[in-house]
Amino acid sequence: NAGVMQNPRHLVRRRGQEARLRCSPMKGHSHVYWYRQLPEEGLKFMVYLQKENIIDESGMPKERFSAEFPKEGPSILRIQQVVRGDSAAYFCASSPPNPAGEQYFGPGTRLTVT
């Protein structure tokens, strides 16, 4: 059973460009979460999605960041007009439909903004 998949694993963008990060949950999991880990810091929750619905986006920055989880295809985290402070590891996690709370993480996308 394949785990959570994320791509790309590494992404380099110049300031002002757009970054698109993709996440495919584990088979059978319908809940997706995005977290950000800044250098030398802990993981911070960004957004929680189910298919076609954003359930909790309380951790998302108000501007430039958006997320979706369409009916078909992976979840996408989009960052518009990236700035140097967006450089971080972005982890996606998934959990099954009746979660006991555990979440399973993908390998992450390391975004570097130059």
Added chain:
Amino acid sequence: RKEVEQDPGPFNVPEGATVAFNCTYSNSASQSFFWYRQDCRKEPKLLMSVYSSGNEDGRFTAQLNRASQYISLLIRDSKLSDSATYLCVVNPFQGAQKLVFGQGTRLTINP
């Protein structure tokens, strides 16, 4: 005050030693608790859930004290492969599915 606080370490212990970490959380309504481990530049991996009655998985024992709002992890007979950062994780609200992570405690097991 941070929602989840951990001693960042680093802890350096010899192979075979017993090591214990504690973590405190601020939200008394928190519902579920976990320990994850994170190797350098890798994703967090679930180590174990933490139950009120305490639970054990091989060399690892987790305890929860709701009255004092702290969680502990004990590692016995430590191995070189236990070297990692250990993350204390809390699900703060019933029904909510966001996890709140502590900053992590770095552990190095020395031969």
